[in-house]
Amino acid sequence: MSGQDRPQGNRRGQGPERRRNAAGRERNRGGERSFSQSAPAQRTRKADPARLVAFEVLRAVDADDAYANLVLPVKIRQHRLDKRDAGFATELTYGALRGLGTYDAILARCVDRPLAELDPAVLDALRLGVHQLLAMRVPAHAALDQTVGLARAVIGAGPGALVNAVLRKVSAKELAGWTEELTAGQKDPVAAAALVHSHPEWIVRALRQSLVGHGRSVGEIEELLAADNAAPVVNLVALPGLGTLDEAIQAGAEPGSLVQDSALFSGGDVGRLESVRTGTTRVQDAGSQLVARALAEAQTLTSGPERWLDLCAGPGGKAALLAALAAKKSATLLANEPAEHRAELVRQSLRPVDSEVWEVRTGDGRDLGQLQPEGFDRILVDAPCTGLGALRRRPESRWRRKPSDVAQLAPLQRELLDSALAAVKPGGVVAYVTCSPHPAETTAVVTDALRRHPDIELLDSASALDAVSLSGSLQAGHAQTEGSTAQLWPHIHGTDAMFLGLLRKKTSDNSAGNAE
Numbered sequence: 038m039s040g041q042d043r044p045q046g047n048r049r050g051q052g053p054e055r056r057r058n059a060a061g062r063e064r065n066r067g068g069e070r071s072f073s074q075s076a077p078a079q080r081t082r083k084a085d086p087a088r089l090v091a092f093e094v095l096r097a098v099d100a101d102d103a104y105a106n107l108v109l110p111v112k113i114r115q116h117r118l119d120k121r122d123a124g125f126a127t128e129l130t131y132g133a134l135r136g137l138g139t140y141d142a143i144l145a146r147c148v149d150r151p152l153a154e155l156d157p158a159v160l161d162a163l164r165l166g167v168h169q170l171l172a173m174r175v176p177a178h179a180a181l182d183q184t185v186g187l188a189r190a191v192i193g194a195g196p197g198a199l200v201n202a203v204l205r206k207v208s209a210k211e212l213a214g215w216t217e218e219l220t221a222g223q224k225d226p227v228a229a230a231a232l233v234h235s236h237p238e239w240i241v242r243a244l245r246q247s248l249v250g251h252g253r254s255v256g257e258i259e260e261l262l263a264a265d266n267a268a269p270v271v272n273l274v275a276l277p278g279l280g281t282l283d284e285a286i287q288a289g290a291e292p293g294s295l296v297q298d299s300a301l302f303s304g305g306d307v308g309r310l311e312s313v314r315t316g317t318t319r320v321q322d323a324g325s326q327l328v329a330r331a332l333a334e335a336q337t338l339t340s341g342p343e344r345w346l347d348l349c350a351g352p353g354g355k356a357a358l359l360a361a362l363a364a365k366k367s368a369t370l371l372a373n374e375p376a377e378h379r380a381e382l383v384r385q386s387l388r389p390v391d392s393e394v395w396e397v398r399t400g401d402g403r404d405l406g407q408l409q410p411e412g413f414d415r416i417l418v419d420a421p422c423t424g425l426g427a428l429r430r431r432p433e434s435r436w437r438r439k440p441s442d443v444a445q446l447a448p449l450q451r452e453l454l455d456s457a458l459a460a461v462k463p464g465g466v467v468a469y470v471t472c473s474p475h476p477a478e479t480t481a482v483v484t485d486a487l488r489r490h491p492d493i494e495l496l497d498s499a500s501a502l503d504a505v506s507l508s509g510s511l512q513a514g515h516a517q518t519e520g521s522t523a524q525l526w527p528h529i530h531g532t533d534a535m536f537l538g539l540l541r542k543k544t545s546d547n548s549a550g551n552a553e
Contacts, residue, residue: 084190085183087122088165091129092187095161098134098433105130105433110308120305128268133161133168134432135266138235140167143215147206159196162188166204171212181208234262236428239440243425243475247534250476251524252515264528265428265435271302272323273313276361279389280317284310295323295506295530296330316389321354322430324525324532328470329355330505332415333362335496335539338464343368343414348402348457351379353386355419360390368414370395373402403452406459411542414465416457420450422471422478426534429527443477450482458490461542466496469538474524480515483522483538495520496539 084092090112097103109130113123133140144163145152152160166184169175181204189197210218216233223229227245231238245258273290275282275298282290282300288310293299312318337343345363350356350372360370372387372395374380380399387395402418423442428435450471457467469486471478487493499514499521511530514521523537 084187086116087118087126088129088183088187089191090116090118090126091133091165092161092191094130095133095164096158099157099161102437104431105134106431110306113306114308123305128173129165129168131268131432132172133164135429136168136172136235137164137432137436138237139212139216139219139232140164140171140235142219142232143167143171143207144203146218147203156192156196158192159188159199162192162196162200163203166200167207170204170208171215177208181205230258230262234259234266236262236265236435237438240425240428240435240438243440243443247425247474247476250480251474251522253526257528260528261526264526267429267527269322269429271307271320272326273300273302273307273318274298274321274326274358275300275312275318276316276357276389278365279361280312280319282312282318284312285318293323293507295508295511295532296326297505297507299323299326316357316386319354319357319386321358322427322533322535324426324530324535325355325472326358327502327505327511327525327532328468328535328537329358329417330362331498331501331537331539332417332466332468333359333366334505335415335466335468335501335541337414337466337541338544339414339462344412345370346405346413346416346457346460347372347419348405348416348453348460349419349421350374350383350397351376353383355417356383356395357386357390359417360387360395364391364394368394371398371413372396373398373400373405375399375401403456406456409460411460411462411465413460414462416461416465416467417470418453418457418467419470420453420478420482421446422450422473423475424472426472426474426525426527426536430533443475447477447482450478451485454482454486455489458486458493458540458542463492463542463544465542467540467542469536469540471536472533474526474534474536479524479536479538480517480522483540484517486540487518492543493540494543495522496541497521498523498537498539501539502537 093112094105094108097108098105109127113126118126141152144167162184166180169180170177184204185197185201188200219232220229227238227241231241244261245255248257249255273285277298285300285302289304290300290302293301307313307320345359345368347356347359347370351374356372363370372383374383377399380397384397423438423446424431424434454469461467469483483495487495495517497520502513502523503510513523513525515524525532525535527534
C-alpha cells in the first residue's frame with residue numbers, strides 16, 4: 038500500500054495509526070513524519086550518476102566559484118555518462134542554476150529555518166529536487182526518490198530525511214501555483230518579474246534600462262528574461278579555410294541560419310567530435326561570430342598588408358576566428374592577453390591556424406597604444422564586462438554579479454578603448470564589443486570616446502552586421518548622432534546580447550567619410 042493510500046487514523050479513530058515493523062515493534066513514535074512514496078526497503082540509497090554529476094557541478098560552483106560550463110563536461114566524462122544521461126545532467130544542472138532565485142524563495146516557505154542555516158550541500162540537493170519536480174518531465178515520485186537517494190548517498194541519512202520532507206511540501210503545488218503565491222500582493226513589477234523569472238532585481242532593472250537605451254520597448258522585458266532562462270543550443274563555427282561542419286552535421290547538427298560556417302548542435306557532448314577536439318571546429322555563440330566577422334569585413338582606408346590586433350584575447354575564441362579570417366586576407370594577428378594562464382589558452386586556440394599568421398603577447402592592453410602607436414589596421418576590443426548578455430549560457434553569473442561591478446569596470450573599458458584608438462592607423466577600424474547590453478558598458482563608452490577623440494568617427498555598425506549575416510537584416514541597429522551602434526538580443530536573434538560599435542580613425546586630410 039502506498040503512503041497516499043494509508044489511512045490516517047487507527048481502527049478506533051484514536052490518533053495516528055501505529056506503524057509496526059516485522060518484529061511487531063512500533064515505528065514513528067516521535068510523531069508524524071514524512072515518507073517517500075516507496076516502502077522503506079525500496080527507498081533509493083544510492084546516487085543516480087546523472088544526478089550526481091549535476092550535484093557535483095553545483096557544489097563546485099557554490100564552494101569553489103567554478104564555472105558550470107567548464108566543470109560539467111569534465112564531470113560527464115569522469116562519470117562516463119552516455120548521451121541520454123549527459124543530456125539529463127546538463128538540463129538539470131543549468132536549470133537548477135537558472136532557477137535558483139525562484140527555487141530558493143519556494144524552499145524558504147517549506148523549510149523551518151533560514152536557508153542560510155542549511156548545510157550548503159543539502160541546499161544544492163534541494164534545488165536539484167525542486168527543479169525536477171517543477172520544471173522537468175520527471176514523475177514526482179522519481180524526482181523525490183532519486184533526490185533523497187542522492188542526499189543519503191553523498192550527505193547522510195539525516196539530511197536525506199530532511200530532503201524528503203521538504204520536497205514533499207514543494208510537490209504540493211506546480212510552479213505556476215508557487216509563483217502566484219510568491220507574487221501575491223506584490224505591486225512592484227520589477228520585484229515580481231525577479232521572482233517569476235529568477236533574476237536578481239538589480240539585473241531586471243538594468244535590462245529594462247538596456248532595452249530603452251538601445252531604442253527598444255521596455256515591454257519586451259518579460260520575453261528577454263524568459264529567453265535568459267531558455268536552454269541555449271550549442272553554436273559551432275568551422276574556422277574558415279581550416280574546419281568543416283561535415284562531422285557535426287552527420288552527428289545531427291543543423292546549419293546555422295545567422296552566419297556562415299556555423300551550426301546548431303544538440304547531440305550531447307560536443308567534445309566527442311574529432312573536429313572540436315582538434316580545434317578546427319569550435320564552440321562559439323553566433324553573436325560572437327557575427328561581431329568578429331563584421332570587424333574583418335569592415336571597410337578600412339589603409340593600404341598594404343594588414344596587421345590585426347585582438348586587445349583582450351583570452352580565452353581565445355574570437356582570436357581563433359579572427360586569425361583564420363586574417364589568413365585568408367594575407368593579414369597577421371597579434372593576440373594580447375594580460376594573464377599568462379589565459380595567454381596559454383589563447384595559444385591553444387590559435388594552434389590550428391598557421392603559426393606564421395599569429396603571435397600571442399602577454400601584457401596589459403592599455404600599454405599597446407603607447408608601445409605601438411598607429412600600428413594596426415583592425416583592432417578588436419572585447420572588453421571585460423558584467424556579462425549580462427550571456428546569462429543563459431553562464432547562469433551562475435547572475436547570482437555573482439553586483440550592481441557595483443558596472444561602475445568598477447567602466448574605467449577599464451574606457452582605458453582599453455583609448456589604447457586601441459591610439460594603436461589603430463588612420464583609416465583603420467576598431468570594434469568595441471561587450472557581452473552586455475547595459476548602456477553604461479556600451480553606448481556610454483562609445484559616446485564618451487567620440488567626445489574625447491575628435492579624430493574618431495562612428496560607422497554604421499548595424500549595416501556591418503547585416504553584411505555578414507545570412508539573414509540579411511538583423512534590425513539590431515540604434516542610430517547615434519553619427520552612424521549607429523548595434524545590439525543583439527537573446528529573445529530576438531537567439532544569440533547572446535552582444536554589443537558592437539565600429540569606430541574609424543579619420544585620415545590626415547579628414548576625407549574619411551561614413552562609408553559603411
